[in-house]
Amino acid sequence: MSGPSTYVPKSALGRWFESRLPVMGLVHSSFIAYPTPRNLNYFWTFGAILSFMLGAQIVTGIVLAMHYTPHTAFAFASVEHIMRDVNWGWFLRYAHANGASMFFVAVYIHMFRGLYYGSYKAPREVLWILGVIIFLLMMATAFMGYVLPWGQMSFWGAKVITSLFSAIPFVGDSITTLLWGGFTVDNPTLNRFFSLHYLLPFMIAGVVVLHVWALHVVGQNNPAGVEIKNVQRDAVPFTPYATIKDSFAVVVFTIVFCWFIFYVPNYLGHSDNYIEANPLVTPSHIVPEWYFLPFYAILRAIPSKLGGVLAMFGSIAILAFLPWLDTSKVRSGAFRPVFKVLFWVFVVVCCGLGYLGAMPAEGGYVIASRILTLLYFLFFLSLPFIGWFETTKPVPATIADAVLAKSGGSVALAGAAHEKP
Ligand code: HEM
Incomplete structure (x- = not known):
């Protein structure tokens, strides 16, 4: 889609540089x-919002790391030091902690x-699978970051989740010992989590480059789900159209983000994490951050530990098979009446699982979690059949037709005079 660049820099110096490293041509064509x-x-602005949030997390994280101490004896106090003594430290911390939540909202x-x-x-x-890999890396990064303040939820969250690996037959205990760096969650665990929490965002950035590369090879999908057939009629140049729209969306998103930072900075966190980690006192409810709750509910829905771990990882892994599970010839859900209903049921199921993940694992909550876990997987497993049996609505032949069907007017050619269809 981006194709080889035809860009020729205006200045002689620019041409000299471009013939040696065609980076401006790459930026121009992309x-x-x-x-x-x-x-x-x-x-379609959320990709740009995510790129912005990744940058924001890396910048705030690097500055936080300058003041943070990854040692069990000092970690909690060093975070309090950031909050009280470091100039703008409270802002950095709240921006980073709420930034993680906003990152997940966007993703x-x-x-x-x-x-x-x-x-x-x-x-x-491939673009989609790279996205699933990014999602897994994001979850690992967020999980390890939450351990760093060394509060009660940090410690007990780490304990519960790392212990899950011990359910894997034969090698489980060795894996858990390796994750812990010992025989329980302790200083070596905190050290390695800090090291990996610093590393993973850069790996995410690397996979994001592949993600956007793959996107630029095949081109963007769109609400009509039909490919660009005539560049003049179906497409507009990325700049200024998408750049301005993306920038506007980033600003609006940042306003919401700032509202959390400045008005309710602890709303999404857990109050127990303001109590220093104590391996001798277990909190009455161990709950992960909100963005993990649906997966946590799936984990607890299955009576066996290994079964729960498999279901939890399976609920993410199944996403990677989506391109082959969905057999429908029609791409966009807008023209698929049955899929559309199932999609919204699936959204409600995910929200329901999120709610149940925050509730105690007992009585009716467990039964409800089991039903919703079943529905979660049924959504994916029903896709091949729906693709075969669903009667879809007529799909517009081109993107221009889809625009015209909505507006009833004419399509303005990008950079050219108006043309009657
Ligand atoms: C750090 C996280 C991520 C970043 C920075 C990112 C970035 C982007 C960007 C810039 C685009 C193009 C603009 C847009 O369509 O919004 C895009 C498209 C896309 N992303 Fe992501 N992405 C991320 C995570 C994910 C995840 C987790 C998935 C799925 C599991 C995913 C799947 C896709 C798909 C399928 C497209 C093509 C959309 C289309 O053209 O319709 N991305 N991404």
Whole structure:
């Protein structure tokens, strides 16, 4: 889609440099001339929002690390030192902690957008799978970051989740010992989590480069789910159209983000994490951060420990098979009446699991978790059959047709005079 660049720099120095390292041509073909479907809605701005949030997390994290001490005797106090003594330290910490939550808000919207509009279907399978890898890396990063303040939830969350690995037959105990760096969660655990928490965001950045590369090879999907056929009629250049729209969305998202930082900085956190870690006192409810709750509910829904671990990891792994599970020839959910209903049921199921993950694992909550876990997997397993039996609505032949069907007007050619269809 981006294709080889035809960009020629204006200055002689620019041409000299470009003939040796064509980086300006790459930027030009990828972010300026790149043909963008003209019918993208605001759900397509979340990739830019995610890129912004990744940058924000890396910058705030690097500065926090300058003041943080990864040792069990000092970690909790060093975080309090950041909050009270370091200039703007409270802001850095709240921005980083709430930033993690906002990052997950954005990634869930981004993923559900992909699911609804069938963005995982050919030829975007690799792009989608790279996204699933990013999601796994994000979860690992967030989990290890939460351990660093060394509060009660940090410690007990780490204990519960790392202990899960011991359920794996034969090698489970060795894996758990390796994760802990000893025989329980202690200083070596904190050290290795700090080291990995610093490393993983850069790995995420690397996979994001592949993700965007794959995107630029196949081009963006769009709400109509049909490919660009005529660049003049179906697409607009990335700059200024997408750059301005993305920038506007980033600003709006940042306002919401700032509202959390400045008005309710602890709303998404757990009050127990303001108590220093104590291996001798178990909190009455051990709950992970909100973005892990649906998976936590799946884990606890299964009576056996190994079964729970398999179901939890399976609930993420199944995403990678989506391109082959969905057999429908029609890509966008907008033209798939049955899929559309199932999609919204699936959204409700995920929210329900999130709610149940925060509740105690007893009585009716466990039964409800089991039912919703079953529905979660049924959604994916029903996709091949729906693809075969569903009667879809007529799909517009081109993106321009989809725009016209909505507006009833004419399609303005990018950079050219208006043309009657
Ligand atoms: C750090 C996290 C991520 C970043 C920075 C990122 C970045 C982007 C960007 C910039 C785009 C193009 C703009 C857009 O469509 O919004 C995009 C598209 C896409 N992303 Fe991501 N992404 C991330 C995570 C994910 C995850 C977790 C998944 C799925 C599991 C995913 C799946 C997709 C798909 C399928 C597209 C193509 C959408 C389309 O053209 O319809 N991404 N991503």
